[in-house]
Amino acid sequence: MDLSYGPEYDTFRSEVQTFLAANASAAPRGEGLRSPKMLSWQKRLIEHGYAARTIPKAYGGYGAAPDILQSRIIAEEFARAQISQGMGGQGISMLVPTLLEVGTEAQKEQFIRPTLLGEMLWCQGYSEPGAGSDLASLRTSAVLDGDEWVVNGQKIWTSTAHLADWIFCLVRTEPNAPKHKGISFLLFRMDTPGIEIRPLVDMTGNANFNEVFFTDVRVPKDQVVGRRGDGWLVANAILGHERDSLGNPDATLARFNALAELMKIETLNGQRLIDHPVYRDRLMTLQGRMMALRYNDLRVLSARLNQADASLARMITKLEGTELRHALEGLAIDIMGEFGLAYGDNPLKRDHGSWQYQYMYFLGLIIGGGTSQIQKNIISERGLGMPKEPKLDRAG
Amino acid sequence: MEFGLSREQTLLTDSVARFLSKEAPLDRVRRFATEGDDRDIWAGLAELGVPALLVPESAGGVGLGCLDAALIAEQLGYRATPSPFLGTGVALPLAARWGGRIGDELLAAVAAGERRVGVALANAVGRRADATLSSAGGRLDGIVHFAMDAGADDYLVATDTGALYLVAADAPGLSIKAFDTIDRSRRTAELHFAGVTGSLVGDDPALVARLLDALRVMLAADTLGAAQQMLDQSVAYAKQREQFNRPIATFQAVKHMCADMAAALEPCRAMIWYAGHALDHMPDEAHLVACHTKAHVAEVGKAVAKTSTEVHGGMGFTDLVGLHYWFKRVGYNRQMLGTPEMMRLEAARAQGLAA
Known part of the structure; x- marks a missing residue:
């Protein structure tokens, strides 16, 4: 057991701190994805190795060897300084790693550099109205017509579709193959004729997602990633990346601290809420759960560093992390009583209405990226070795 | 950076796990429940070095740390093993390590598995049913309920004000009454003191507070092991039990x-590791982490005990499967030395969130 990162990492940490102190004024604060400030910040981060750190130089990255602790320190220090870590999004976090693994040389050269620089924004076209947890049943079709695919169908839960330049999209290209083997992974421009985007307003009141409709959308034949019909394998590698990044324990800690502060400020009948034994007990219960998950996260991090097995510990992080966060946001609403209802433009709302917003948003995350019930299937089957349920669609 | 177990720690726990699965299976626990004799088990554990684990090398021990002890506690919970580990293997050597006056001779006898020590700190946690224990001029008067690891040669006893004494079981004026609990894999007793002479181990309540933190982590580790056993049995039973023509x-x-x-229990493992490590190496955090570990693992353990019994259906309710030994073990660990609500209040105090 050794919880220190070691002297060489202390040096690295102070380098990051020095960079942040010197460059803080250049960092965007709330500017949009297309703003000059965001684009120049992204460029500066890549030049210094604080974004695209391990992406090869040849494709526009910084080219450092993977080092989990260095990545961790960068994330910790940027979070502490409350400075943007640059552009995220599904292009950088999901498409780039996939192209690096299975893309052709031409695809890597065409797409990775502009994506990293934020000049090429992506959205992800996976889920459909009839294909959610059972994603492989998706029906959006692509039929070859000469040198072009002709795409027809509908996607849903497409975040940033209204901003994106390109989409990476799962389409059915082999209608007669078994459902997992008939899918291809297609890239195409969002300004191609035949694409219609409709914002999807969710329970928070925001349109975080969209519906996207394809009517005879024509896509050049060579814009498939991986082999034709192998799209399911490509997509599954990406889903792994997504699952790892959900339920960030540092963000949960920041929210816990904010909630404890709120409970010291807010009063009921002149008594601080933190002094109300029931509310305080509920806060402490969540702190205990949070600590257990933080240590679990340390264990997973360490296992990746030292090639130790922590597969079950890793498998439970999405389920437990999102459920904990939802409960934490919900406690803030409960302690505020009627004030917990304040939303929208109400001047009485606390912390900019973030508690209600996050309470609903995290319910979305409990469902999205593999529902809690799908997580439990994974935990019981892959983690505990329990058998799969007999599948009716395979029997028939 | 390494947050995980060393090769030595894995070897140690594997050797204890092998011994317990062979020499102390459920049938042996059942025998203890009626006969109350665990001497062969403790002798076997002594051969593996378990009572010597925390005893300093200078006194004939192995000089390992609280994390190592927590790993042993987890194994004992996994098999619901009767043993005087908490008092003898943990409380006594830690009292010595943390500045209490304990003779090297006693430590050596404990390390060799020749002498057993019970532990009765309940009065320093919170007094129930008017039980009080006071000391005046080295003479102890009053009652302590819930002495753990009864049937010992000596007892470590805390007074209401947090002074720690060592008292011989046969000291004049001390009477020991068996205190029946749900958990028949442990021996518990009430200690009645009438002018009993004890030897003062330490009069600073901080020593008792630190011992309590260590024992709380050990009880939580025991629950981790017990809950893991219940989960393992549930998975095995569900795979083999058929209804509606399928498992x-x-x-x-x-x-x-x-x-x-599994999702609730697996983070408890990391929590126990962290808490065990903190007891030795992170004095600023150790108390808060111990309180939360005791509370959180107790809550998870309670849920696992209930759910795993339900997975077994009617069989879970019977004595045939014997799952209830772990159910009760988890219950014991939850009630002893601070219930979850009390531990969370203590955790709030530790960070200035409660008076």
Whole structure:
């Protein structure tokens, strides 16, 4: 057991701190994805190795060897300084790693550099109205017509579709193959004729997602990633990346601290809420759960560093992390009583209405990226070795 | 950076696990429940070095740390093993290590497995039913309920004000009454003192407070092991039990019960590691982490005990399967030395969130 990162990492940490102190004024604060400030910040981060750190130089990255602790320190220090870590999004976090693994040389050269620089924004076209947890049943079709695919169908839960330049999209290209083997992974421009985007307003009141409709959308034949019909394998590698990044324990800690502060400020009948034994007990219960998950996260991090097995510990992080966060946001609403209802433009709302917003948003995350019930299937089957349920669609 | 177990720690726990699975299976626990004799088990554990684990090398011990002890506690919970580990293997050597006056001779005898020490700190946690214990001029008067690891040669006893004494079981004026609990894999007793002479181990309440933190982590580790056993049995039973022409393990209702148990329990493992490590190496955090570990693992353990019994259906309710030994073990660990609500209040105090 050794919880220190070691002297060489202390040096690295102070380098990051020095960079942040010197460059803080250049960092965007709330500017949009297309703003000059965001684009120049992204460029500066890549030049210094604080974004695209391990992406090869040849494709526009910084080219450092993977080092989990260095990545961790960068994330910790940027979070502490409350400075943007640059552009995220599904292009950088999901498409780039996939192209690096299975893309052709031409695809890597065409797409990775502009994506990293934020000049090429992506959205992800996976889920459909009839294909959610059972994603492989998706029906959006692509039929070859000469040198072009002709795409027809509908996607849903497409975040940033209204901003994106390109989409990476799962389409059915082999209608007669078994459902997992008939899918291809297609890239195409969002300004191609035949694409219609409709914002999807969710329970928070925001349109975080969209519906996207394809009517005879024509896509050049060579814009498939991986082999034709192998799209399911490509997509599954990406889903792994997504699952790892959900339920960030540092963000949960920041929210816990904010909630404890709120409970010291807010009063009921002149008594601080933190002094109300029931509310305080509920806060402490969540702190205990949070600590257990933080240590679990340390264990997973360490296992990746030292090639130790922590597969079950890793498998439970999405389920437990999102459920904990939802409960934490919900406690803030409960302690505020009627004030917990304040939303929208109400001047009485606390912390900019973030508690209600996050309470609903995290319910979305409990469902999205593999529902809690799908997580439990994974935990019981892959983690505990329990058998799969007999599948009716395979029997028939 | 390494947050995990060393090779030595894995070897140690493997050797204890092997011994317990062979020499102390459920049938042996059942025998203890009626006969109350665990001498052969403790002798076997002594051969593996378990009572010597925390005893300093200078006194004939191995000089390992609280994390190592927590790993042993987890194994004992996994097999619901009767043993005087908490008092003899943990409380006594830690009292010595943390500045209490304990003779090297006693430490050596404990390390060799020749002498057993019970531990009665309940009065320093919170007094119930008017039980008080006071000391005047080295003479102890009053009552302590819930002495753990009864049947010992000596007892470590805390007074109401947090002074720690060592008292011989045969000291004049001390009477020891068996205190029956749900958990028949442990021996518990009430100690009645009438002018008993004890030897003062330490009069600073901080020593008792630190011992309490260590014992709380050990009780939580015991629960981790017990809950893991219940989960393992649930998965095995669900795979083998058939209803509606298929193993019940194929039903999502059953699978999700098991997944819920695993998802709640697995982070407890990391929590125990951290808490065990903190006891020795992170004095600023150790108390807060111990309180939360005691509370959180108790809550998870309670849920696992209930859910795993349900996965077994009617069989879970019977004595045939014997799952209730772990159910009760988890219950014991939860009630002793601070219930979850009390531990969370203590945790709030430790960070200035409660008076």
